[in-house]
Amino acid sequence: MQSISSNHPAPxxxxxxxxxxxxxxxxxxxxxxxxxxxxxxxxxxxxxxIHDIPELPQNLYNYLSTHVxxxxxxxxxxxxxxxxxxxILLRMPDGKEVETVLIPGPGRLTQCIxxxxxxxxxxxxxxxxxxxxxRNLSAAEMVSQVMLARKESKEEIRNLVLMGMxxxxxxxxxxxxxxxxxxxxxxxxxxxxxxxxxxxGLVPAIYRMIEDELPCNLAVSLNATTDEIRxxxxxxNTRYPIAELMRAVRDYIAAKNRKRVLIxxxxxxxxxxxxxxxxxxxxxxxxxxxxxxLLPFNPFPGSGYQRPDDATVSEFHAHLSKxxxxxxxxxxxxDEISAACGQLKTEVVERRKRVSV
Ligand code: SAH
Ligand code: SF4
Numbered sequence: 001m002q003s004i005s006s007n008h009p010a011p012x013x014x015x016x017x018x019x020x021x022x023x024x025x026x027x028x029x030x031x032x033x034x035x036x037x038x039x040x041x042x043x044x045x046x047x048x049x050i051h052d053i054p055e056l057p058q059n060l061y062n063y064l065s066t067h068v069x070x071x072x073x074x075x076x077x078x079x080x081x082x083x084x085x086x087x088i089l090l091r092m093p094d095g096k097e098v099e100t101v102l103i104p105g106p107g108r109l110t111q112c113i114x115x116x117x118x119x120x121x122x123x124x125x126x127x128x129x130x131x132x133x134x135r136n137l138s139a140a141e142m143v144s145q146v147m148l149a150r151k152e153s154k155e156e157i158r159n160l161v162l163m164g165m166x167x168x169x170x171x172x173x174x175x176x177x178x179x180x181x182x183x184x185x186x187x188x189x190x191x192x193x194x195x196x197x198x199x200x201g202l203v204p205a206i207y208r209m210i211e212d213e214l215p216c217n218l219a220v221s222l223n224a225t226t227d228e229i230r231x232x233x234x235x236x237n238t239r240y241p242i243a244e245l246m247r248a249v250r251d252y253i254a255a256k257n258r259k260r261v262l263i264x265x266x267x268x269x270x271x272x273x274x275x276x277x278x279x280x281x282x283x284x285x286x287x288x289x290x291x292x293x294l295l296p297f298n299p300f301p302g303s304g305y306q307r308p309d310d311a312t313v314s315e316f317h318a319h320l321s322k323x324x325x326x327x328x329x330x331x332x333x334x335d336e337i338s339a340a341c342g343q344l345k346t347e348v349v350e351r352r353k354r355v356s357v
Contacts, residue, residue, distance in 0.1 A: 009069050010067055010069035011068060011069060011140075012068070012069050012070060012071035012138075012140035013038070013042055013048065013050070013064070013068050013070065014043075014048060014070075014071055014140045014147065015071070015138055015139040015141075016181075017177050017181050017184065018035060018039060018180075018186065018187075021035035021038050021039060022035045024038075024063070024064075024067075024068070025038075025060065027063065028057075028059050028060045028062075028063030029059050029063075030056075030057045030059050030060045030063075034056060034060055036186050037053075037056070038053070038056075039184060039186040039187040040186055040187065042187070043181065043182075043186075043188045044188065044189065046147055046151070048070060048072075049070070050064045050068070071138075071140045071141065071144055072093070072144075073090040073092050073093070073141065073148065074090070074091050075088055075089065075090055075091075075148055075152065076089050076090070076097065077089040083104070084104040085101060085102065085103050085104065086101070086152075086153070087101050088101075088145075088148060088152060090144065090145060090148060096117045096134060096135065097117075098117055098137060098141070098145070098164070099114055099164060099165060100112060100113055100114060100148070100149055100164060101164065102149055102157070104155075108158040108159060109153065109155045109156065109157050109158055110158065110159040110161060111145070111146065111149050111160050111161070112161050112163050113142055113145050113146070113160055113161065113162050113163075113164050113178075114137065114142075114145065114166055115136075115142060115162055115164065115165070115166040115167070115168040115171050115174075115175050116133060116134075116136050116137055116165060116166025116167065116170065116171055117133070117134035117135050117136075117137065117165065117166070118132050118133045118134045118135075118165065118166070119132075119133055119166050119170075120132060120133035120167070120170060121167045121170065121200050121234070121235070122235050122236075123200060123221075123234045123235075123236075124232070124233045124234070124305075125233055125268060125297060125303060125305050127300045127303075133166075133170075136170075136171040136174060137166070137171065137174065138174050139175075139177035139178040139181060142174070142178040143181055143182070146160070146182065158194060159194045159195070159196070160182060160190055160194065160195045160196070161195075161196045161198065161219075162175065162195075162197045163196070163198040163219070168197050168198065169197070169199045169202040169209075170202060170205075172208060175197065176208075176209075176212060176214055179195060180214075180215065182195060183215045183216070192215035192217070195216040195217065196216060196217040196218075196219050196262065197209075197216050197217070198219035198220075198221060198262075199218070199219070199220060199221065200221050201220055201222075201236060201237070201240050201245045202240065203240040203244050203245060206218070206248040206249075206251075206252055207251070209252070210252055210255045217259055217262065218261050218262070219261070219262035219263070219264055219293075220249055220261060220264065221234075221264045221265075221266070222242075222245070222263050222264065222281075222284075223264065223265055223266045223272065224242075224271075224277075225242070225272070225280035225281050225283075225284060226280065227241045229271065229272055232271075233268065233271065233272070242284070246284060249261055249288065250288065253289070260289050260291055261288070261290050262290065262291050262292075263285060263290045263291070263292045263293070264292075264295060265292060265293065265294050266296075266297055267294055267295065267296045267297060267307070267312075267313060267316065268297050268305045268306070268308070269297070269305065269308040269309075269312070270306075270308075271305065273313075275315065275316070277316070278315075278316045278320055279319070281320065281325075282319075282320060282323040285325060291326045291327070291328065292325055292326065292327040292328070293327075293328055293330050294316065294317055294320075294328065294330065295330050295332070296308060296313050296331075296332070298332045313329055314329075317329050
């Protein structure tokens with residue numbers, strides 16, 4: 001851990017998982033039990049200024065004030081759509097901006113977390129992809145999204161989905177830390193069943209999740225049923241083709257032995273929305289106990305894709321259901337504030353574009 005006076009910024013307290021807090025206590029010369037108190041005050045109660053945490057040993061205050069930094073992103077925009085979906089734009093200390101979205105549901109609020117500024121994976125149907133990757137977010141920056149949303153929303157956040165900007169498994173170490181922080185029973189205490197990590201299918205990192213027993217659910221953006229179609233819409237498929245990806249999904253299910261994997265399927269008109277596609281999807285998922293989320297494409301200018309009509313979506317859905325698959329059509333939320341899946345891109349880029357037209 002570095003001192004604040006060095007050239008490197010001190011690590012932020014809100015990016016520390018329990019093991020880091022124990023090391024911190026050890027370095028400060030205080031009992032490890034204080035790690036539990038920090039965990040509870042910082043993450044459960046949301047107190048991030050150490051001077052507001054009562055009754056810590058003086059050594060610990062001294063250590064914290066010289067070795068630990070604070071991360072204070074500011075909320076630069078906060079917009080609510082008619083359906084209650086709220087999009088919050090956060091500016092990090094280096095000026096980079098990321099979005100987080102709060103999605104209301106019956107009796108629950110779900111927060112969609114961004115894991116990177118931009119994304120390097122380049123899926124052709126995704127607006128985030130168009131700007132490329134600027135940088136990874138730290139665990140602290142992901143935690144700050146939860147803290148800020150918790151402050152700005154009256155309702156309790158029940159679910160976290162890592163489905164915002166970025167590919168979580170392309171930023172594995174920080175994302176894994178974030179998942180451990182939010183599921184720590186002494187801190188935020190999200191149930192691992194209520195935290196879902198969505199990936200475009202980075203196979204080696206799925207095996208890391210298995211090995212690390214990362215306490216969260218897995219969602220896989222399958223989006224197509226043949227390598228030809230999948231490679232044409234998701235270049236990542238040329239590295240990790242469908243058979244390899246499905247093997248990883250099966251290994252994940254077998255290793256965890258308790259989880260249903262969520263399969264996401266963006267529906268693109270005349271690309272992957274035929275009954276043959278539905279048949280192949282049933283074949284690929286047979287016996288896996290997966291739930292399928294059908295995501296009718298959210299259009300954006302210049303994408304070159306279209307959203308299938310409602311009848312096509314219903315037929316596709318009915319076909320899966322008839323074959324015994326649990327499938328749900330996810331209506332896009334917050335359309336008018338561009339908060340829906342694949343529509344997340346910082347307002348900076350949008351603003352810049354408006355200036356240049
Ligand atoms: N990078 C991760 C998580 C973020 S994307 C992933 O790809 O899984 C979250 C989901 O939104 C993915 O399932 C993705 O396929 C979907 N998505 C992206 N662009 C979309 C669009 N324009 N319309 C509908 N869904 C989209
Ligand atoms: Fe990245 Fe996911 Fe968008 Fe693909 S769909 S470009 S992986 S954010």
